[in-house]
Amino acid sequence: ETVLTQSPGTLSLSPGERATLSCRASGSLRSGLLAWYQQKPGQAPRLLIYGTSSRATGIPDRFSGSGSGTEFTLTISRLEPEDSAVYYCHRDGVSTRAFGQGTKVEIK
Amino acid sequence: EVQLLESGGTVVQPGGSLRLSCAASGSTFSRFDTTWVRQSPGKGLEWVSTIKADGTTTYYSDSVKGRCTISRDRSQTTIFLQMISLRVDDTATYYCAKDFNAIDAGMDVWGQGTTVTVSS
Numbered sequence: 089e090t091v092l093t094q095s096p097g098t099l100s101l102s103p104g105e106r107a108t109l110s111c112r113a114s115g116s117l118r119s120g121l122l123a124w125y126q127q128k129p130g131q132a133p134r135l136l137i138y139g140t141s142s143r144a145t146g147i148p149d150r151f152s153g154s155g156s157g158t159e160f161t162l163t164i165s166r167l168e169p170e171d172s173a174v175y176y177c178h179r180d181g182v183s184t185r186a187f188g189q190g191t192k193v194e195i196k
Numbered sequence: 197e198v199q200l201l202e203s204g205g206t207v208v209q210p211g212g213s214l215r216l217s218c219a220a221s222g223s224t225f226s227r228f229d230t231t232w233v234r235q236s237p238g239k240g241l242e243w244v245s246t247i248k249a250d251g252t253t254t255y256y257s258d259s260v261k262g263r264c265t266i267s268r269d270r271s272q273t274t275i276f277l278q279m280i281s282l283r284v285d286d287t288a289t290y291y292c293a294k295d296f297n298a299i300d301a302g303m304d305v306w307g308q309g310t311t312v313t314v315s316s
Contacts, residue, residue: 127241133306
């Protein structure tokens with residue numbers, strides 16, 4: 089079973105800065121089997137990126153996903169105050185799915 | 197546009213059982229894989245179970261295997277999660293979510309969640 093490990097645990101940045109969130113898989117993932125979600129307190133998760141690098145409907149273009157194999161990245165190019173949230177990576181598999189443990193993004 | 201609404205969460209004693217429901221409006225589940233995800237208080241997201249669009253193929257996490265059954269009603273508008281032998285560590289908000297498409301990872305529609313508390 090492929091485990092996802094996210095880093096860092098917490099990222100504290102100022103508005104306008106670039107945020108780079110990492111998700112490492114314990115085994116190689118087939119192309120397209122990685123997604124990213126944003127979750128704010130008291131809310132359900134929201135899909136940001138599907139298929140490793142495609143933005144979901146309505147997601148601003150400051151969010152981008154990239155990667156392959158075992159290394160994946162979510163980049164927020166210019167942080168806005170409303171980007172304060174926990175971000176999770178997620179993988180599909182043949183018979184299981186899994187989430188990373190999350191990265192908390194704080195806006196100074 | 198599809199909307200999902202979970203229900204059935206309640207307070208239950210350890211060893212008890214309950215059934216969660218996820219009702220879809222605006223579409224049916226026949227085209228999408230649908231998944232239950234849970235989140236314990238203050239913790240991260242945990243995949244629980246998935247039912248494929250065919251309505252018969254099901255998958256479970258090791259933490260619930262043998263204690264949970266995911267199913268879909270014949271109208272294909274409601275997904276259920278039957279849970280038995282509940283444990284304190286099953287306490288969580290349970291979300292249902294549908295896949296965006298049949299190829300890529302990504303669940304684009306989520307319900308608001310229903311809360312299960314397992315406590316004596």
